[in-house]
Amino acid sequence: MNRLAGVTSPYLLQHADNPVDWWPWTPEAFExxxxxxxxxxxxxxxxxxxxCHVMAHESFEDRATADYLNEHFVSVKVDREERPDVDAVYMEAVQAATGQGGWPMTVFLTPDAEPFYFGTYFPPAPRHGMPSFRQVLEGVQQAWTTRHDEVTEVAGxxxxxxxQREISHQGDRVPGEQEQAQALLGLTREYDPQRGGFGGAPKFPPSMVLEFLLRHHARTGAEGALQMARDTCERMARGGIYDQLAGGFARYSVDRDWVVPHFEKxxxxxxxxxxxxxHLWRATGSELARRVALETADFMVRELRTTEGGxxxxxxxxxxxxxxxxxxxxYYVWTPEELRRVLGDDDAGLAVRYFGVTDEGTFEHGRSVLQLPRTEDVADAGRIASVRSRLLAERARRPAPGRDDKVVAxxxxLAVAALAETGAYFGRPDLTEAALGAADLLVRVHLDEHARLARTSKDGRVGPNAGVLEDYADVVEGFLTLASVTGEGVWLDFxxxxxxxxxxxxxxxxxxxxxxxxxxAEQLIRRPQDPTDNATPSGWTAAAGALLGYAAHTGSEAHRTGAERALGVVKTLGPRVPRFIGWGLAVAEALLDGPREVAVVGPARDDERTTALHRTALLASAPGAVIARGVPDGDEFPLLADRVLIDGEPTAYVCRGFVCDLPVTDPAALETRLTTP
Structure with a gap:
C-alpha cells in the first residue's frame, strides 16, 4: 500500500494498492x-x-511504468470532487494550453507547484496521434534534466x-430586460429543435439553462422559452440517458439524440x-414531468442515501x-435474446418495440440502451408495468456498479432543495423527511462551531478539506428551500x-x-474564480441566488447589495454565452420579479385552510419567491412580523420591492397574486 491507504476519498483509495508511490496533495509532497x-x-x-479507470489499469497498475515514475517524479493524486480548487486552477491551465480539458487530468509541475506540461488521458502505446504515457514521461524527464532553466521559465x-485572468470588476448594473432577452435569443440560435438540448455531441443535460427558461416563461409568458424547456425534458426522459427501469439520469449522452449515455450517475x-x-410539472401539469421527478427522487433516496442520512x-x-x-x-444494456429469456417471446416482442431494442444494438456488441421512442399505449400499461418489474428484478441480479460514498456538501x-420541493408538490412527506435528514447531517457533521463548512464527509466522519464557495451557496439554497417548505425558521438561521x-x-x-x-484558504498558484456553470451552478451565481433569497426573507440590505454586485457579471456574460451562465440568468429572473415575499399565517401548524394557502404559494411559479409560514406575528421568520388573521381566517401576504398587495384569504386569489407579472 502507498501513502493513499489512510485517506477517506474513495477515488484515492482505488489507487492505494498501485505500485506507483502516490502522495495525496500535501505540502510534504512538494517538499x-x-x-x-x-x-x-x-x-x-x-x-x-x-x-480514469482505463488509465489506471493501463499505466498506474503497470510495474515498469510505476518504477519509472517512482524514480523520476513525485506523483500526487487528487480527487477533483474533494479538491475542486486544485482541479479548477490546473484545469484552467490545461484548457489555456491545449484548448480542451477533461479527466483524467495529467499535469507536470515544478516543486513550487507551477505547471509546465499538460494533458489528459495518455494511452500505454502511441495511437490516434497521441504519444504513449511512457513517451510523455521520458520527454518530460529529459526536458527537466537538460533544459531545466527553460522549463522553469515557461512555468513562471x-x-x-x-x-492576469482575475475578474475584478463586473460593472455597476444588474441584468435587465434587454440582457435577458438577448440571452434567450442566443439560446434559441443554439437550440436543437429536432432533438432538444443545445449544441452537438456529446450532449449534456442543460439543467441550469432549463431553470432559466422556466423562470423566464413564468415571469414574461414567453412561449418559446417554455417550449425549449418542455421539448428538451421530454427528449431526455425518453432517451437512454434516463434509466427507463429504475429512474435517474446518467451524466451525459455521447450522441446528439440522447440515446447512448456515459453511464455514470x-x-x-x-x-x-x-x-x-x-418545476416543469408545476408550469404545465405534464404527467411525464411528474413521473420523472418522482422516479428521480426515489432513485436518489433508494440508491444514493447513506446510513448517516446524507x-x-x-x-x-x-x-x-x-x-x-x-x-x-x-449493468444497464440488453440484447433481444436476454429479453426473450427473461420475458418469453410475446412480452419480449413488446419490450423490443417499447424500449427501442434492435438486433444490431444501439450500444456496443449488439446490446441496446433502453429508451422510450414510442408514446405509451394505455392499453398496454399493465403489461408494460409487468415487463419493467421483471426486467428490473433480473437486472438486480447483475453485479452492481460501485458507489462513491463520500458526501459532498x-x-x-442541491439534493435537499430538490427533495424538499418534490415532496411538497406531490404529497410525499417521506421525500421531505429525506431532505431534512441530509440537512441535519450537514449541520451535525460538516458545520463547525465557527460556522465553517467542510467539503466532504464519509461514514459520518468529516473530511480534511475546507468547503468552497459552491458548498456554502448550494447548502444555503437547500436550507432556504427547507425553510419555505417546512415553515421551520431554524433553516433560515443556519x-x-x-x-x-x-x-x-x-x-x-x-x-x-x-x-x-x-x-x-490554502494558497495555490492562483485563487480560483469562475462565474460560469460547469456540471453544477457556479459558486459565484449560486451565491448570488442565496444572498438574494435571504435578503427577501429578512430585508437585509447587505445581502441584497451583495447579490446585485455579484450579478454584474451576468449582465456582461449572459447575452454572450448564455449556455454557460444559466444559473446566473435564472437568479436574474428572480431579481427582476422582486423576488416576491409571501407570508402565510394561520391559527395552528396543522390547520387545513392554512395548508391550502401554503401549498398554493409553493406551487406558484413566481421566480425565486420566498415563503414563510407560521402563526400571526410569529417570530420564526421576519416576514411574519405584524401579520395578522383577516376576519379570523388564515391569511396570505404578498410583497415585492417594498410594496405589498392587499392580504388575501382565498387560495385562488393568492394564485392570481403570484402569477400576475
Missing amino acids: EARRRGVPVLLSVGYSACHW KIVRDLA MLYDNALLCRVYA FASALDADSDDGSGRHVEGA AWNG AGLLLDQVLTRFTDPETGALYDTAAD
Missing part, C-alpha cells in the same frame, strides 16, 4: 520533490470517471498569465434534474459484465450563518467579485 530535485506528476480524476510565465445531475422536472456522490459507469471484466454500461444542498462566511471570506469588499476559495 519531497524539492529535496530530490524532481518534477511533480499531478493526476486528477474522480471515482466514477471511466477513462504560465503562472503570470493565469494571474452523479448526485448533482439527479438533484438538479429532479427539480427541473418538478447522499453519496455517484454510481460508477463500469461494472462486472458477469465474466470478470469491468465494462462500461454492463454542495451536492447534498443560512444566515453561512452567508456571513460568504460575505466576509469569499467576497472582494471593494468590487463585490467572488472567489471559489476563502481568503484564508
Whole structure:
C-alpha cells in the first residue's frame, strides 16, 4: 500500500494498492520533490470517471511504468470532487494550453507547484496521434534534466498569465430586460429543435439553462422559452440517458439524440434534474414531468442515501459484465435474446418495440440502451408495468456498479432543495423527511462551531478539506428551500450563518467579485474564480441566488447589495454565452420579479385552510419567491412580523420591492397574486 491507504476519498483509495508511490496533495509532497530535485506528476480524476479507470489499469497498475515514475517524479493524486480548487486552477491551465480539458487530468509541475506540461488521458502505446504515457514521461524527464532553466521559465510565465485572468470588476448594473432577452435569443440560435438540448455531441443535460427558461416563461409568458424547456425534458426522459427501469439520469449522452449515455450517475445531475422536472410539472401539469421527478427522487433516496442520512456522490459507469471484466454500461444494456429469456417471446416482442431494442444494438456488441421512442399505449400499461418489474428484478441480479460514498456538501444542498420541493408538490412527506435528514447531517457533521463548512464527509466522519464557495451557496439554497417548505425558521438561521462566511471570506469588499476559495484558504498558484456553470451552478451565481433569497426573507440590505454586485457579471456574460451562465440568468429572473415575499399565517401548524394557502404559494411559479409560514406575528421568520388573521381566517401576504398587495384569504386569489407579472 502507498501513502493513499489512510485517506477517506474513495477515488484515492482505488489507487492505494498501485505500485506507483502516490502522495495525496500535501505540502510534504512538494517538499519531497524539492529535496530530490524532481518534477511533480499531478493526476486528477474522480471515482466514477471511466477513462480514469482505463488509465489506471493501463499505466498506474503497470510495474515498469510505476518504477519509472517512482524514480523520476513525485506523483500526487487528487480527487477533483474533494479538491475542486486544485482541479479548477490546473484545469484552467490545461484548457489555456491545449484548448480542451477533461479527466483524467495529467499535469507536470515544478516543486513550487507551477505547471509546465499538460494533458489528459495518455494511452500505454502511441495511437490516434497521441504519444504513449511512457513517451510523455521520458520527454518530460529529459526536458527537466537538460533544459531545466527553460522549463522553469515557461512555468513562471504560465503562472503570470493565469494571474492576469482575475475578474475584478463586473460593472455597476444588474441584468435587465434587454440582457435577458438577448440571452434567450442566443439560446434559441443554439437550440436543437429536432432533438432538444443545445449544441452537438456529446450532449449534456442543460439543467441550469432549463431553470432559466422556466423562470423566464413564468415571469414574461414567453412561449418559446417554455417550449425549449418542455421539448428538451421530454427528449431526455425518453432517451437512454434516463434509466427507463429504475429512474435517474446518467451524466451525459455521447450522441446528439440522447440515446447512448456515459453511464455514470452523479448526485448533482439527479438533484438538479429532479427539480427541473418538478418545476416543469408545476408550469404545465405534464404527467411525464411528474413521473420523472418522482422516479428521480426515489432513485436518489433508494440508491444514493447513506446510513448517516446524507447522499453519496455517484454510481460508477463500469461494472462486472458477469465474466470478470469491468465494462462500461454492463449493468444497464440488453440484447433481444436476454429479453426473450427473461420475458418469453410475446412480452419480449413488446419490450423490443417499447424500449427501442434492435438486433444490431444501439450500444456496443449488439446490446441496446433502453429508451422510450414510442408514446405509451394505455392499453398496454399493465403489461408494460409487468415487463419493467421483471426486467428490473433480473437486472438486480447483475453485479452492481460501485458507489462513491463520500458526501459532498454542495451536492447534498442541491439534493435537499430538490427533495424538499418534490415532496411538497406531490404529497410525499417521506421525500421531505429525506431532505431534512441530509440537512441535519450537514449541520451535525460538516458545520463547525465557527460556522465553517467542510467539503466532504464519509461514514459520518468529516473530511480534511475546507468547503468552497459552491458548498456554502448550494447548502444555503437547500436550507432556504427547507425553510419555505417546512415553515421551520431554524433553516433560515443556519443560512444566515453561512452567508456571513460568504460575505466576509469569499467576497472582494471593494468590487463585490467572488472567489471559489476563502481568503484564508490554502494558497495555490492562483485563487480560483469562475462565474460560469460547469456540471453544477457556479459558486459565484449560486451565491448570488442565496444572498438574494435571504435578503427577501429578512430585508437585509447587505445581502441584497451583495447579490446585485455579484450579478454584474451576468449582465456582461449572459447575452454572450448564455449556455454557460444559466444559473446566473435564472437568479436574474428572480431579481427582476422582486423576488416576491409571501407570508402565510394561520391559527395552528396543522390547520387545513392554512395548508391550502401554503401549498398554493409553493406551487406558484413566481421566480425565486420566498415563503414563510407560521402563526400571526410569529417570530420564526421576519416576514411574519405584524401579520395578522383577516376576519379570523388564515391569511396570505404578498410583497415585492417594498410594496405589498392587499392580504388575501382565498387560495385562488393568492394564485392570481403570484402569477400576475
